[in-house]
Amino acid sequence: MPGKGVKRGKGKEGGAGESAESRRGFMLAAVEEASLGVRNGDGGPFGAVIVRDGEIISRAHNMVVALNDPTAHAEVLAIRKACRKLGRFSLHDCEIYSSCEPCPMCFSAIHWARIPCLFYGCTRKDAEKIGFDDNVLYKMLRGSYTGSKFRSVRMSREECLKAFELWRKDTKSIHY
Numbered sequence: 001m002p003g004k005g006v007k008r009g010k011g012k013e014g015g016a017g018e019s020a021e022s023r024r025g026f027m028l029a030a031v032e033e034a035s036l037g038v039r040n041g042d043g044g045p046f047g048a049v050i051v052r053d054g055e056i057i058s059r060a061h062n063m064v065v066a067l068n069d070p071t072a073h074a075e076v077l078a079i080r081k082a083c084r085k086l087g088r089f090s091l092h093d094c095e096i097y098s099s100c101e102p103c104p105m106c107f108s109a110i111h112w113a114r115i116p117c118l119f120y121g122c123t124r125k126d127a128e129k130i131g132f133d134d135n136v137l138y139k140m141l142r143g144s145y146t147g148s149k150f151r152s153v154r155m156s157r158e159e160c161l162k163a164f165e166l167w168r169k170d171t172k173s174i175h176y
């Protein structure tokens with residue numbers, strides 16, 4: 001999982017050139033967001049900021065309760081804001097600071113956004129201690145969890161493949 005030995009690239013990609021001091025400042029901004037969310041009663045104590053060229057371009061906190069949206073995690077909201085701001089779906093030249101180790105959904109979202117560098121503060125174990133247990137999801141992804149009634153069933157593959165055919169033949173499709 002992410003965290004240990006984050007590689008620092010050359011040039012602007014991956015936020016190289018930022019001092020430990022400014023990185024700490026970005027993480028503190030993420031924590032401020034997390035605290036703001038708690039004070040507002042918006043959702044869980046999680047915050048995230050996205051940084052580009054040494055500047056925060058978006059910040060967000062968990063809004064699951066406020067929006068009645070189970071996907072409104074800090075990282076996802078920060079990614080959406082940053083993409084809206086930059087007018088593109090790739091954040092390949094940004095880095096993300098999350099006050100806590102991202103859940104599998106946010107970890108995936110960070111990868112889909114092509115963000116090459118993640119910094120996080122609390123660990124998933126810290127989150128588990130206050131009632132946010134991502135461990136079940138990790139186990140389900142590994143196929144090693146048997147305690148769930150959740151079912152995943154494949155069906156109507158032939159019909160569903162039609163959309164893939166359309167995509168493959170469409171010369172205007174934007175591949176990403």
Ligand SMILES: [Zn+2]
Pocket residue numbers: 073074075102103104105106107
């Ligand atoms: Zn998440």
